[in-house]
Amino acid sequence: MTEPVTTDTATTxxxxxxxARFASRRTLVxxxxxxxxxxxxxxxxxxxxxxxxxxxxxxxxxxxxxxDFYALQQPPSLDHWFGTNALGQDLLAxxxxxxxxxxxxxxCVALFSxxxxxxxxxxxxxxxxxxxxxLMWLVDLLLVVPSFYxxxxxxxxxxxxxxxxxxxxxxxxxxxxxxxRIVRGMTMSLREREFVSAARYMGVSNTRIIIRHILPNVASxxxxxxxxxxxxxxxxxxxxxxxxxxxxxxxxSLGTLINDGKTSVTTFPWVFLFPAGVLVLIILCAxxxxxxxxxxxxxxxxxxxxxxx
Amino acid sequence: xRRLLNYVVLLAVASxxxxxxxxxTFRPLxxxxxxxxxxxxxxxxAKAAELDLDKPIPLRYGHWVAxxxxxxxxxxxxxxxxxxxxxxxxxxxxxxxxxxxxxxTVIGVVVGAWGAIRQYRLSDRVxxxxxxxxxxxxxxxxxxxxxxxxxxxxxxLGVQLFEYTGETSPDAVGGSWSQFVDRLQHLVLPxxxxxxxxxxxxxxxxxxAMLDVLGQDxxxxxxxxxxxxxxxxxxxxxxxxxxxxxxxxxxxLALLVTGALFVETIFGWHGMGEWAVRGIATQDTNIVVAITxxxxxxxxxxxxxxxxxxxxxxxxxxxx
Numbered sequence: 001m002t003e004p005v006t007t008d009t010a011t012t013x014x015x016x017x018x019x020a021r022f023a024s025r026r027t028l029v030x031x032x033x034x035x036x037x038x039x040x041x042x043x044x045x046x047x048x049x050x051x052x053x054x055x056x057x058x059x060x061x062x063x064x065x066x067x068d069f070y071a072l073q074q075p076p077s078l079d080h081w082f083g084t085n086a087l088g089q090d091l092l093a094x095x096x097x098x099x100x101x102x103x104x105x106x107x108c109v110a111l112f113s114x115x116x117x118x119x120x121x122x123x124x125x126x127x128x129x130x131x132x133x134x135l136m137w138l139v140d141l142l143l144v145v146p147s148f149y150x151x152x153x154x155x156x157x158x159x160x161x162x163x164x165x166x167x168x169x170x171x172x173x174x175x176x177x178x179x180x181r182i183v184r185g186m187t188m189s190l191r192e193r194e195f196v197s198a199a200r201y202m203g204v205s206n207t208r209i210i211i212r213h214i215l216p217n218v219a220s221x222x223x224x225x226x227x228x229x230x231x232x233x234x235x236x237x238x239x240x241x242x243x244x245x246x247x248x249x250x251x252x253s254l255g256t257l258i259n260d261g262k263t264s265v266t267t268f269p270w271v272f273l274f275p276a277g278v279l280v281l282i283i284l285c286a287x288x289x290x291x292x293x294x295x296x297x298x299x300x301x302x303x304x305x306x307x308x309x
Numbered sequence: 310x311r312r313l314l315n316y317v318v319l320l321a322v323a324s325x326x327x328x329x330x331x332x333x334t335f336r337p338l339x340x341x342x343x344x345x346x347x348x349x350x351x352x353x354x355a356k357a358a359e360l361d362l363d364k365p366i367p368l369r370y371g372h373w374v375a376x377x378x379x380x381x382x383x384x385x386x387x388x389x390x391x392x393x394x395x396x397x398x399x400x401x402x403x404x405x406x407x408x409x410x411x412x413x414t415v416i417g418v419v420v421g422a423w424g425a426i427r428q429y430r431l432s433d434r435v436x437x438x439x440x441x442x443x444x445x446x447x448x449x450x451x452x453x454x455x456x457x458x459x460x461x462x463x464x465x466l467g468v469q470l471f472e473y474t475g476e477t478s479p480d481a482v483g484g485s486w487s488q489f490v491d492r493l494q495h496l497v498l499p500x501x502x503x504x505x506x507x508x509x510x511x512x513x514x515x516x517x518a519m520l521d522v523l524g525q526d527x528x529x530x531x532x533x534x535x536x537x538x539x540x541x542x543x544x545x546x547x548x549x550x551x552x553x554x555x556x557x558x559x560x561x562l563a564l565l566v567t568g569a570l571f572v573e574t575i576f577g578w579h580g581m582g583e584w585a586v587r588g589i590a591t592q593d594t595n596i597v598v599a600i601t602x603x604x605x606x607x608x609x610x611x612x613x614x615x616x617x618x619x620x621x622x623x624x625x626x627x628x629x
């Protein structure tokens with residue numbers, strides 16, 4: 001997968017001088033993305049869900065903690081669109097509350113882990129030597145430590161308000177290793193290129209070379225990686241919450257809702273199906289957007305849609 | 310040799326980190342302290358001394374390593390030796406993991422290659438959409454959906470075809486054959502849950518890798534020199550496209566181990582993952598450290614295995 005990226009970056013590198021050409025590449029990518037119907041629809045859906053889960057709760061008649069004793073374990077109705085659970089809590093309000101958490105965590109973790117991956121990978125690949133060995137050893141170590149258990153040990157012992165922050169932090173710390181290896185490989189091949197040597201001979205500092213010359217050339221990979229990491233991060237968070245090691249009650253997450261629903265999956269399926277369906281929808285949309293971005297940015301790389309023999 | 314040494318160092322550092330973290334955050338006396346009526350202070354102190362809570366963490370770790378070298382992983386809070394339970398549970402988890410990953414890899418590769426060969430046909434499209442759906446479904450949702458489906462099948466057929474709690478029936482009687490069938494009934498659903506994720510992941514990668522390979526010149530050469538389409542596809546195409554899968558295998562195993570944790574918890578298998586969840590909930594350091602240690606060993610072994618596959622598939626790296 002690296003080869004097509006390098007040929008692709010070659011054009012970017014040359015065009016880095018010419019502003020007009022640079023802009024046209026961006027519009028080209030955008031146009032190609034717009035042509036991909038599933039990806040556009042998913043992006044819109046994601047945006048709607050993200051805005052909706054924050055904008056809707058104040059408008060709703062029920063908050064996620066309210067108990068409606070006249071509607072216990074009721075199937076979906078006009079009053080309660082998603083039905084209610086055994087305690088009489090409105091499932092729509094709860095699902096929205098869970099979505100807020102899951103989507104926020106997903107986006108933040110994807111951003112942070114990609115930033116860590118870019119920094120570590122670029123430093124390791126550009127400088128080589130001792131720094132490279134130290135960083136790659138750290139990557140090996142973090143891959144060996146079962147991250148799921150570590151996070152599960154720490155989060156239940158954090159304070160209620162800080163749990164989400166801790167989850168974001170821990171999931172980011174354990175989410176960057178494989179991407180950083182790829183960034184390192186790409187940086188190592190970029191380091192040998194003429195424009196980097198030229199910059200070095202001109203006396204440009206190493207930090208500046210990394211920021212101005214290396215990172216823009218791995219940007220396409222980083223964008224794709226961020227989009228695809230959103231799904232992974234949401235899965236990890238809901239998984240932890242499902243087992244009781246993530247978001248702690250009385251607060252809710254999609255994971256805890258699914259855990260509540262699974263006991264009555266055969267008798268009162270809506271308690272399980274609505275949160276689970278929303279979760280799958282979010283992850284599916286994030287993955288489709290990621291795939292669409294890959295196809296748009298890198299049409300030559302082995303994509304799922306665009307290759308014709 | 311150098312590599313093995315590195316592995317040992319990695320294992321030591323990883324286990325030390327987990328051990329310190331667990332000993333630092335866990336309050337193993339909670340279960341005693343919260344008992345009502347509260348046991349006398351002397352009992353609590355004795356338990357604390359038994360668990361070495363008065364000693365500093367590095368010393369406790371040293372004690373743990375000294376025992377571990379002899380195959381003794383200490384005792385649980387309740388006083389049972391961890392090792393006995395551990396081996397039994399590793400057996401349970403390995404059955405799930407080995408069958409799941411082998412089935413998942415083989416079917417995934419076949420499905421992916423099939424999709425690439427029949428690109429844009431109906432079967433390829435169906436496979437692509439399905440695998441994307443499965444990839445986007447977390448294991449714990451998938452497991453519950455499969456239970457729901459199995460219930461339907463059971464009630465339609467009128468017999469208990471699929472079992473979804475435990476790994477055997479508690480009242481299993483009869484000869485070894487009926488016991489085997491009973492185990493099989495319990496095995497199908499959890500293994501399928503685990504394998505399904507792997508199938509979806511592998512098939513996507515395999516399809517892409519295969520498409521890349523099929524577009525290359527040496528396939529045309531192979532066809533031009535007179536090989537049949539099937540031979541060219543299998544001997545030259547599939548084999549080359551398998552190379553990236555070898556690297557993927559090591560990463561995927563870590564995912565499978567996490568997946569197995571959910572599968573064991575949901576289907577009530579008493580494996581390592583389920584034990585780890587219980588160990589964390591009861592704040593038991595020795596259980597958690599033993600399991601993380603074995604998970605780490607497994608991940609390293611998978612890395613080694615994937616290098617062996619790589620060397621077997623790619624003649625260029627064989628001379629090392």
